[in-house]
Amino acid sequence: MPSKDYRIHLGFEVGTGEAVDIPLHHAVLTGLTRLSGKTTAAEAIMKRLPDGFKALAFKTKRGEIAFTGAQPVVPLFRARTDWEYVQSLLEAAMKERMKFERSWIIKAVKGTTTLQEVYSNIKGELESGKRLRGLDESVWTNLAAYFEKILPQLEAHPFADSLELHPGPNLMDLGHLSEEVQALVIASSLEYVWQQGKDTLVVIPEAWRFVPQQRGNPVKWAAQHVIREGGAVGVYLLLDSQDIAGVDKAVLKSCDIWLLGRQREWNEIARVLKQLPTRERPRPDEVMKLAVGHFFVAAGDWCRQVYVQPAWLDCQTAVAVARGETEVPAGPELEGEAPMVIGDIEGRLEAAEEERDVLRGKVATLEQQLEVRMNEVRELTSSLEAQVERLAGMQEGVKTLRRAFQLLGISRGSASGDIDGIVAEVVKRMPGRETYVLEAKEFILKDYQQREVNRILDAVSGLTAEQKDLLRFIAGVGKVERREAARAVFAHSPSSFSNRTWGDRWNKERLIPVVDIGAATWDSKHGMVIYSLPETIKGRLEVYRPTPQEVEQVVAAAETIFAKEKVA
Numbered sequence: 001m002p003s004k005d006y007r008i009h010l011g012f013e014v015g016t017g018e019a020v021d022i023p024l025h026h027a028v029l030t031g032l033t034r035l036s037g038k039t040t041a042a043e044a045i046m047k048r049l050p051d052g053f054k055a056l057a058f059k060t061k062r063g064e065i066a067f068t069g070a071q072p073v074v075p076l077f078r079a080r081t082d083w084e085y086v087q088s089l090l091e092a093a094m095k096e097r098m099k100f101e102r103s104w105i106i107k108a109v110k111g112t113t114t115l116q117e118v119y120s121n122i123k124g125e126l127e128s129g130k131r132l133r134g135l136d137e138s139v140w141t142n143l144a145a146y147f148e149k150i151l152p153q154l155e156a157h158p159f160a161d162s163l164e165l166h167p168g169p170n171l172m173d174l175g176h177l178s179e180e181v182q183a184l185v186i187a188s189s190l191e192y193v194w195q196q197g198k199d200t201l202v203v204i205p206e207a208w209r210f211v212p213q214q215r216g217n218p219v220k221w222a223a224q225h226v227i228r229e230g231g232a233v234g235v236y237l238l239l240d241s242q243d244i245a246g247v248d249k250a251v252l253k254s255c256d257i258w259l260l261g262r263q264r265e266w267n268e269i270a271r272v273l274k275q276l277p278t279r280e281r282p283r284p285d286e287v288m289k290l291a292v293g294h295f296f297v298a299a300g301d302w303c304r305q306v307y308v309q310p311a312w313l314d315c316q317t318a319v320a321v322a323r324g325e326t327e328v329p330a331g332p333e334l335e336g337e338a339p340m341v342i343g344d345i346e347g348r349l350e351a352a353e354e355e356r357d358v359l360r361g362k363v364a365t366l367e368q369q370l371e372v373r374m375n376e377v378r379e380l381t382s383s384l385e386a387q388v389e390r391l392a393g394m395q396e397g398v399k400t401l402r403r404a405f406q407l408l409g410i411s412r413g414s415a416s417g418d419i420d421g422i423v424a425e426v427v428k429r430m431p432g433r434e435t436y437v438l439e440a441k442e443f444i445l446k447d448y449q450q451r452e453v454n455r456i457l458d459a460v461s462g463l464t465a466e467q468k469d470l471l472r473f474i475a476g477v478g479k480v481e482r483r484e485a486a487r488a489v490f491a492h493s494p495s496s497f498s499n500r501t502w503g504d505r506w507n508k509e510r511l512i513p514v515v516d517i518g519a520a521t522w523d524s525k526h527g528m529v530i531y532s533l534p535e536t537i538k539g540r541l542e543v544y545r546p547t548p549q550e551v552e553q554v555v556a557a558a559e560t561i562f563a564k565e566k567v568a
Contacts, residue, residue: 008048011309012322020306022257022299028239031261037293041308043067046169054165057203059173070171077159078188081112088216103477104139119147138369153181163192187218194226199234207241211248227254243268258298262290383553394446449544453554459517460561468562471514474531482527
């Protein structure tokens with residue numbers, strides 16, 4: 001491994017023509033595509049690494065400029081099935097942060113060693129014959145749709161199980177793969193270099209896409225490890241991105257070398273200048289006027305404007321360009337502009353098609369979810385109609401019973417003794433040839449059962465919107481830590497519970513009202529909240545001898561009350 005003091009010749013200072021070199025460290029390269037010369041700068045750095053040092057770059061778009069003289073490398077893919085990795089795959093595919101789906105992911109990956117086995121577990125849940133509720137079916141359907149998108153690509157393309165890198169530049173062409181599979185390959189390559197390699201610079205393209213700030217990505221997870229631990233074995237990152245707005249800040253803050261190329265958007269310029277680790281910073285208008293190949297370079301405690309010497313350009317001409325004595329020469333990157341523009345358009349078209357496919361998948365998922373909800377509404381409507389019909393029958397029975405008491409001369413509050421005996425006496429005294437069928441005990445029990453049902457539904461309806469939203473989440477997961485529930489539903493930091501006063505107030509305002517009505521139980525010893533509404537309803541109705549179908553109907557009615565509540 002080269003000395004930590006090794007420095008890479010970068011180019012020449014603009015104006016003076018003095019040689020500029022930079023230390024070997026994690027770096028950020030940013031600027032407008034086609035107008036800043038990022039590819040040429042990256043190639044120059046890769047070709048001036050210490051003897052024996054390796055560099056790995058990735059080509060992710062058709063028509064993208066390739067590095068001259070780079071050794072081709074077969075794409076590497078090594079699957080992992082831990083839940084953190086699978087969650088990052090899903091976030092990369094859906095382009096959004098996973099919220100409450102973690103428990104489903106953990107269940108799907110249990111006991112698996114390949115992604116195909118994870119997919120089999122997901123299909124098993126969908127095809128198990130169990131009656132999945134709306135949320136369960138929605139989550140399992142989304143997981144299956146993602147795996148159905150990437151598994152055919154993983155099976156259709158040959159992948160290496162190890163990485164063979166040569167000294168100098170190496171290039172892995174991923175232009176034929178989807179963005180999701182590209183992320184898997186780049187992440188596998190990073191992990192391999194970090195765990196088994198040394199003396200290697202890895203260039204991560206489109207860092208805003210593969211190392212995003214707001215969601216997970218397999219590359220982001222691997223990059224965070226390399227940033228923290230790679231320097232010990234000589235493994236460094238060069239983040240290439242047109243802008244840094246969406247790039248993970250935990251990774252950016254560990255980069256000591258910054259190359260800032262031409263930018264046109266004021267907010268982006270302000271963001272980059274704020275990130276520079278030096279006191280000396282250029283003015284925004286200076287950044288907007290940078291020519292191709294010219295960068296503001298910040299390293300350690302200095303910042304200078306530098307013309308980065310291309311690998312194909314001699315020193316004398318490069319010095320003349322830096323001093324302003326000659327124009328930037330047209331090198332390989334500037335030749336054949338028309339094919340490059342066509343290639344760029346093709347790349348954009350391909351990206352648009354991929355985005356269209358993602359949107360179509362989301363629309364299909366929403367249609368499936370809508371159909372599930374419609375089926376639930378139909379079932380509930382049918383159940384309520386049956387209940388109304390039954391209540392109407394009970395009302396007729398009560399009228400008949402009232403007439404029977406009138407025949408006996410029994411007034412309200414005076415009835416006593418054996419109910420069966422009273423009913424038998426009523427039957428004896430009924431006039432005419434009419435036949436009366438009385439089930440007095442059933443009528444009385446159902447009357448009181450309905451009162452209990454009303455109390456249960458009123459208690460659930462009486463919860464606040466926040467309490468219903470919390471109950472909705474608890475019902476979805478079944479069992480969850482209080483801290484995790486606070487984070488998932490209200491975006492509260494789990495560390496807030498270290499303040500006992502804050503935790504007690506949170507319990508009083510949100511959790512305790514849910515527990516008091518029996519919708520959940522609170523295990524304070526282990527910090528767990530457990531969904532218990534179905535058991536509570538069954539226990540409270542048990543004395544009235546309800547049928548299993550009646551209990552299910554009450555549970556469904558209660559869950560409908562809070563299922564539609566969602567705090568904005």
